Amino acid sequence: MSASQSQPLPMSAAQPAPAPTPSEETNPIRDAIAQAIAEHKVILFMKGTPEAPACGFSARTVAALQTLDVPFAAVDVLPDARIRQELTALSDWPTIPQLFVGGELIGGCDIVTEMYESGELAQALV
């Protein structure tokens, strides 16, 4: 559960064929997630795709974003369990979906829905 081992290790020069490494040692997945969050103003980590959400909570969050007509990047966490594992370690948030705006976690379905209903989401996405 802890994100205490988040520092990347220096690359070893004499590395033979790379063996699969546990997430505590190197974190290419976590790095890729962090990069995706940094590169997209609005990014949603979800189960399934915006066209075919695989969970009601993801579907509801996508619907809120689509109603506001904001472009957003979406990452499906289902193809590889490590995506969710590393995302949760990075964000300290246990559930999917997770919406990030401007590099910051806005919340999951409950918070996004509350903010949508109160008008705060539209403001946050400007």
Place this chain on the structure above:
Amino acid sequence: MPSAEDIKQRIEAAIAGAHADVEDYTGGGDHFSATVTAPAFEGLSRIEQHRLVYAVFGAEIGGAIHALALKTHAPSKIPTN
């Protein structure tokens, strides 16, 4: 498999002064929704309030507890609807 009452008691035991209303909305013992009010939420963002509640259950969230839908309020900000 936890019941809504178990979830309520665990939240109220772990967060001082908390009041929780919990519903098992599928009846299956793994999808719950909770409305929680606690003095500890005062001055915290929604994210931080939800993290406090999630922290009560640790890895059970996403495991044995498939979903815990949350609404959290500080006592001074209880909605009046």
